[in-house]
Amino acid sequence: MNEILEILEKDARMTPEEIARMTGSSARAVKKTIKKFEKDGVILKYKTVINKELVKDEGTDVRALIEVKVTPKKDTGFNYLAERIYQFPEVSACYLMSGTYDLLVVVEGKNIHTVSNFVSSKLAPMENVRGTVTHFILKKYKEDGDILRQAKRDKREAISL
Amino acid sequence: MRTSKLVQNIPPSGIRVFFDLVLGMKDVISLGIGEPDFVTPWNIREAAIFSIEEGYTSYTSNKGMIELRKDISEYLKNRYGLGYDPLDEILITVGVSEAFDLAVRAIINRGDKILVPEPYYVSYGPLVTLAGGKPVFIRQSPDNGFKLTPKDILKYCDGKTRAIILNYPNNPTGVSYTRKELNAIAKVILKKNLIMISDEIYGDLTYDFDHTAFPTLAKMRERTIYLNGFSKSYAMTGWRIGYACGPKDVIAMMTKIHQYTMLCAPIMSQMAAREALKNGEKSIRDMKREYKRRREYVVSGLNEIGLPCHKPEGAFYAFPSIKNSGLSSMEFAKRLLEKERVALVPGTAFGPACEGYVRISYASSISNIKEALIRIKRFLCPQSS
Numbered sequence: 001m002n003e004i005l006e007i008l009e010k011d012a013r014m015t016p017e018e019i020a021r022m023t024g025s026s027a028r029a030v031k032k033t034i035k036k037f038e039k040d041g042v043i044l045k046y047k048t049v050i051n052k053e054l055v056k057d058e059g060t061d062v063r064a065l066i067e068v069k070v071t072p073k074k075d076t077g078f079n080y081l082a083e084r085i086y087q088f089p090e091v092s093a094c095y096l097m098s099g100t101y102d103l104l105v106v107v108e109g110k111n112i113h114t115v116s117n118f119v120s121s122k123l124a125p126m127e128n129v130r131g132t133v134t135h136f137i138l139k140k141y142k143e144d145g146d147i148l149r150q151a152k153r154d155k156r157e158a159i160s161l
Numbered sequence: 162m163r164t165s166k167l168v169q170n171i172p173p174s175g176i177r178v179f180f181d182l183v184l185g186m187k188d189v190i191s192l193g194i195g196e197p198d199f200v201t202p203w204n205i206r207e208a209a210i211f212s213i214e215e216g217y218t219s220y221t222s223n224k225g226m227i228e229l230r231k232d233i234s235e236y237l238k239n240r241y242g243l244g245y246d247p248l249d250e251i252l253i254t255v256g257v258s259e260a261f262d263l264a265v266r267a268i269i270n271r272g273d274k275i276l277v278p279e280p281y282y283v284s285y286g287p288l289v290t291l292a293g294g295k296p297v298f299i300r301q302s303p304d305n306g307f308k309l310t311p312k313d314i315l316k317y318c319d320g321k322t323r324a325i326i327l328n329y330p331n332n333p334t335g336v337s338y339t340r341k342e343l344n345a346i347a348k349v350i351l352k353k354n355l356i357m358i359s360d361e362i363y364g365d366l367t368y369d370f371d372h373t374a375f376p377t378l379a380k381m382r383e384r385t386i387y388l389n390g391f392s393k394s395y396a397m398t399g400w401r402i403g404y405a406c407g408p409k410d411v412i413a414m415m416t417k418i419h420q421y422t423m424l425c426a427p428i429m430s431q432m433a434a435r436e437a438l439k440n441g442e443k444s445i446r447d448m449k450r451e452y453k454r455r456r457e458y459v460v461s462g463l464n465e466i467g468l469p470c471h472k473p474e475g476a477f478y479a480f481p482s483i484k485n486s487g488l489s490s491m492e493f494a495k496r497l498l499e500k501e502r503v504a505l506v507p508g509t510a511f512g513p514a515c516e517g518y519v520r521i522s523y524a525s526s527i528s529n530i531k532e533a534l535i536r537i538k539r540f541l542c543p544q545s546s
Contacts, residue, residue, distance in 0.1 A: 003454075007454070011527075014527075018527075018531070021457060021461050021462065022455070022527070023457065024457045156194050158184055158189055158191045159191055159194060159504050160193070160194055160196060161195050161282070161283050161510060
């Protein structure tokens with residue numbers, strides 16, 4: 001992967017000046033490349049990784065993985081149905097899968113009822129959906145490469161030769 | 162108790178006092194650490210855990226497990242085209258530190274002189290002395306970027322000179338050598354009939370050109386003791402595992418001392434090292450890329466705030482001049498620690514010739530480095546911020 005992308009993927013707050021410093025190029029060149037990535041849709045947006053279990057002011061979001069079996073449409077295959085499903089704001093991810101089912105839909109809700117409601121009243125009744133299996137996530141350990149726990153203390157001696 | 166005169170005469174480490182100062186202070190950003198900030202890759206840790214579960218808790222052969230020696234032989238062949246016989250030309254040691262100790266003890270006869278280029282790693286001189294030799298320090302000039310030249314060697318050589326130590330990429334300067342530069346050094350070594358003790362522990366962390374292993378140079382294999390290990394490139398410092406390769410007569414002598422002192426390297430560490438060689442390539446590559454970025458960041462940052470710094474070719478150290486501050490290395494380090502809580506190592510820890518320099522380790526996250534640079538800048542010109 002491009003080095004600028006690699007750096008930004010780890011830390012989106014790196015400034016073009018800092019990236020330039022790390023890669024030995026100029027801030028102007030880095031800015032230009034980033035602009036191009038943004039324009040081409042390679043960089044879609046910049047977000048923050050939040051450990052929601054530690055956010056005290058609201059209830060923890062519930063997340064479920066839903067296996068969906070569908071009957072593909074004649075012309076548009078699975079895309080037609082996938083597009084209808086991922087439009088729902090409750091859906092945080094949607095993948096076409098190999099194996100025993102077709103679509104994997106990740107759904108987030110305030111609580112278990114919102115999610116079941118979504119499945120029973122929106123997803124399952126959709127035309128061409130042949131069946132669903134819902135798996136609730138009980139605990140998150142690691143997400144998108146990030147371990148959901150505060151960084152461990154540096155165990156090294158503070159100084160050594 | 163009555164103690165050894167030889168040991169008494171080894172000067173106490175002048176840096177210890179400063180170290181204690183650092184260790185006694187809280188919330189310090191440390192750029193003074195001589196080991197990776199990565200933990201050992203999980204597959205390596207897991208292999209060691211599994212080996213303990215499987216009951217690998219015994220001694221191994223003195224030289225180390227034959228399987229590991231074979232893996233090392235294979236690795237050196239693929240990486241550098243080196244051919245060392247796993248049976249009698251490779252010795253597994255408790256880190257390169259032990260390997261170095263064995264090497265000097267195996268070659269020194271009382272009074273032999275050993276050339277130690279300065280800046281040097283702290284243990285070289287004392288270990289040569291303990292082995293009954295006489296360390297002769299070659300002061301390398303900062304004007305030449307602290308690089309050893311063939312001329313330096315010739316200048317310091319006399320009839321009693323037996324060997325030379327070269328550590329590249331270097332701790333503390335990060336300096337390394339191209340094949341061409343090493344060839345020039347090899348020529349003098351041949352001419353003066355010296356033994357080379359080549360400490361290449363940072364060899365895998367070379368950023369701008371391919372690392373050349375010293376024994377691959379013409380006629381050097383038979384006069385080189387090649388030292389390497391897992392500490393730096395695989396982030397395995399605490400495992401204490403390294404190795405020495407060389408002609409079988411010298412490895413036999415080193416093994417003799419090793420078997421009476423260490424007996425063998427810990428079997429768990431040997432099992433971990435096997436996994437490192439088998440499946441560690443990607444981790445090395447990833448860590449190296451990260452170090453390289455930090456190097457660019459640190460070096461340009463230091464130059465910008467007025468601490469001139471050569472771009473180091475390897476390891477994870479920068480060695481800037483602090484002469485602009487008007488302070489001695491030690492004063493600079495102490496005041497920076499007290500005022501801004503940034504720790505680094507005064508150059509004089511690596512020899513008196515390094516007065517006016519400090520060692521900055523970039524085995525630390527970019528955010529730490531960033532914050533440290535801000536603080537050093539504020540320390541240098543308090544009015545500007």
